[in-house]
Amino acid sequence: MQSDEAREVGAAAIVAGGRLLLAQRVGPPELAGLWELPGGKIEPGETPAEGLRRELVEELGVLTAVGGRVGADVPLPNGMVLRAYRVTLLDGEPAALEHSAVRWVGPAELSAAELVPNDRVWLPDLLTLLRVESARQ
Numbered sequence: 001m002q003s004d005e006a007r008e009v010g011a012a013a014i015v016a017g018g019r020l021l022l023a024q025r026v027g028p029p030e031l032a033g034l035w036e037l038p039g040g041k042i043e044p045g046e047t048p049a050e051g052l053r054r055e056l057v058e059e060l061g062v063l064t065a066v067g068g069r070v071g072a073d074v075p076l077p078n079g080m081v082l083r084a085y086r087v088t089l090l091d092g093e094p095a096a097l098e099h100s101a102v103r104w105v106g107p108a109e110l111s112a113a114e115l116v117p118n119d120r121v122w123l124p125d126l127l128t129l130l131r132v133e134s135a136r137q
């Protein structure tokens with residue numbers, strides 16, 4: 001059954017050791033080479049956490065735990081909604097299985113990174129997340 005709610009793209013803010021994981025898109029051409037939070041479309045019948053965990057197995061080869069939201073909802077031109085979640089690594093080392101590269105960034109590198117346009121609104125939230133996580137260590 002199709003829900004009335006907009007389909008969701010889930011995006012993972014994975015922080016470890018005071019750094020955030022970014023993944024570099026291979027396509028489409030207008031996004032290729034830009035950096036995003038790994039994730040993807042939540043399928044009908046999946047909770048956002050289930051869908052995001054599945055995407056992170058497919059894209060990075062890691063097992064994760066999905067936590068609370070980060071930043072605002074971002075409406076996408078195709079009618080979907082993009083939402084970021086805090087995600088913790090449980091097992092595995094992230095590998096670029098569907099991206100051209102992955103890298104861990106600290107605050108300065110994150111601020112300078114060429115993010116996909118839709119993710120730029122999250123920059124202050126992601127910087128705060130890095131600061132909070134660093135303070136906890």
Ligand SMILES: Nc1nc2c([nH]c(=O)n2[C@H]2C[C@H](O)[C@@H](COP(=O)(O)OP(=O)(O)OP(=O)(O)O)O2)c(=O)[nH]1
Pocket residue numbers: 009010011036037038039040041042082116118119
């Ligand atoms: N995964 C992800 N997608 C994002 C981000 N920001 C952003 O605008 N998008 C857009 C790009 C795509 O239009 C859409 C997600 O597509 P995708 O290609 O990552 O997801 P998917 O694996 O489920 O896609 P598909 O192959 O099934 O079409 O959301 C982000 O931070 N992470």
